[in-house]
Amino acid sequence: MQIISRILIILSFFTICSLKFLHATDPPLSLDYYKSSCPNAEAIVRKEMECAVYSDLRNAALILRLHFHDCFVQGCDGSVLLDDTFTLQGEKNAPTNLNALKGFEIIDRIKNKLESECPNTVSCADALTYAARDATVLVGGPYWDVPVGRKDSKTASFSQVESNLPGANEGLLSIMAKFMYQGLSVTDMVALSGAHTIGMARCTNYRARIYGNYQTTASSTTIMDSNLKSLQSTCPEGAGEDNNEASMDYVSPNFFDNSYYQILVRGEGLLNSDQNLYSSIIGVVESRKLVTKYAEDPIAFFQQFSESMVKLGNITNPQTYVDGEVRKNCSSHLPIVITTLSTVEASPRFPQTESHLDCRSQLNGIKKTPRLLLFSNSPVVIRHSPPPLPTYCLRFALK
Numbered sequence: 593m594q595i596i597s598r599i600l601i602i603l604s605f606f607t608i609c610s611l612k613f614l615h616a617t618d619p620p621l622s623l624d625y626y627k628s629s630c631p632n633a634e635a636i637v638r639k640e641m642e643c644a645v646y647s648d649l650r651n652a653a654l655i656l657r658l659h660f661h662d663c664f665v666q667g668c669d670g671s672v673l674l675d676d677t678f679t680l681q682g683e684k685n686a687p688t689n690l691n692a693l694k695g696f697e698i699i700d701r702i703k704n705k706l707e708s709e710c711p712n713t714v715s716c717a718d719a720l721t722y723a724a725r726d727a728t729v730l731v732g733g734p735y736w737d738v739p740v741g742r743k744d745s746k747t748a749s750f751s752q753v754e755s756n757l758p759g760a761n762e763g764l765l766s767i768m769a770k771f772m773y774q775g776l777s778v779t780d781m782v783a784l785s786g787a788h789t790i791g792m793a794r795c796t797n798y799r800a801r802i803y804g805n806y807q808t809t810a811s812s813t814t815i816m817d818s819n820l821k822s823l824q825s826t827c828p829e830g831a832g833e834d835n836n837e838a839s840m841d842y843v844s845p846n847f848f849d850n851s852y853y854q855i856l857v858r859g860e861g862l863l864n865s866d867q868n869l870y871s872s873i874i875g876v877v878e879s880r881k882l883v884t885k886y887a888e889d890p891i892a893f894f895q896q897f898s899e900s901m902v903k904l905g906n907i908t909n910p911q912t913y914v915d916g917e918v919r920k921n922c923s924s925h926l927p928i929v930i931t932t933l934s935t936v937e938a939s940p941r942f943p944q945t946e947s948h949l950d951c952r953s954q955l956n957g958i959k960k961t962p963r964l965l966l967f968s969n970s971p972v973v974i975r976h977s978p979p980p981l982p983t984y985c986l987r988f989a990l991k
Contacts, residue, residue, distance in 0.1 A: 655723045
């Protein structure tokens with residue numbers, strides 16, 4: 593334990609020094625950055641996210657994951673959204689991201705709306721950060737104010753995807769080091785992992801867990817045995833079906849709550865990296881206590897998640913303040929010509945309909961049920977449970 597403590601102290605010192613050097617001159621983000629230039633920016637993002645999430649609740653997790661993967665590679669600069677070109681190798685096709693990241697079309701639609709009202713103003717990085725907050729709120733999670741003012745990068749880093757992002761079967765000490773390198777604490781690591789309450793994992797990432805020590809950490813119960821049997825039926829032990837997905841929170845997979853931590857306490861975490869937060873010897877002192885705390889106290893989890901998401905969003909790319917930009921098209925930093933279209937190609941998650949109605953007028957008619965009061969840096973707000981899935985809000989036309 594003394595060796596581990598020394599390693600953590602060294603990592604902490606390196607992290608603090610490196611971050612001070614990198615970010616000492618960064619322009620600060622602010623809550624009112626778009627107050628004059630695009631006062632409706634947040635409302636536009638919120639409206640499009642309502643359409644996306646209410647048409648498929650799983651879209652909330654897609655956007656949260658996009659934001660996390662963006663911020664851990666070069667900072668929150670929209671680099672994860674860039675497509676490959678002849679001169680740029682993007683991040684989308686890096687092994688960790690390939691087949692794991694989805695939801696790009698949602699950000700594209702948000703950006704189209706923003707460009708329509710405020711051309712060349714709101715960065716893709718800020719749009720994604722707003723969207724991640726709204727995705728959380730729309731499935732029952734906490735609200736937090738989002739500081740903005742990021743610029744979009746003109747570069748991406750294929751290599752940093754593999755070196756910076758935590759792996760599903762990675763050891764706890766290694767993951768802790770990756771969070772500390774980003775200026776995030778163990779508390780942030782455990783709280784941000786709570787986003788897995790609405791997450792999905794691919795078979796290739798949880799196969800080692802369900803055919804490994806799952807039954808060792810979990811107590812045998814009828815529910816556990818049934819869940820494990822279901823997981824193994826969709827994810828064969830040898831090979832194949834690598835992209836079959838399972839919920840990381842089988843109790844309430846589409847609802848943002850603290851049941852993810854309760855699952856870890858029972859030893860039933862789907863990923864080795866998740867279960868290690870509670871079961872690893874290294875994590876007994878701090879991460880285990882935090883998992884237990886959040887499993888028992890959803891308010892404490894919500895408060896810390898909000899604070900940690902702000903810290904995550906504040907990981908900036910210093911280079912973008914030198915030569916960054918506001919992209920018109922989030923997938924390319926090259927100038928493009930935008931033409932007016934009456935329809936867009938339907939995606940699997942957004943079947944096209946004939947309706948061209950503003951979905952906000954439809955959503956306003958939904959009765960929402962108060963869920964809980966949350967004290968945060970913002971005024972006290974009332975959370976709502978997601979409304980029943982409506983059949984509208986399935987069209988996204990470029991205007």
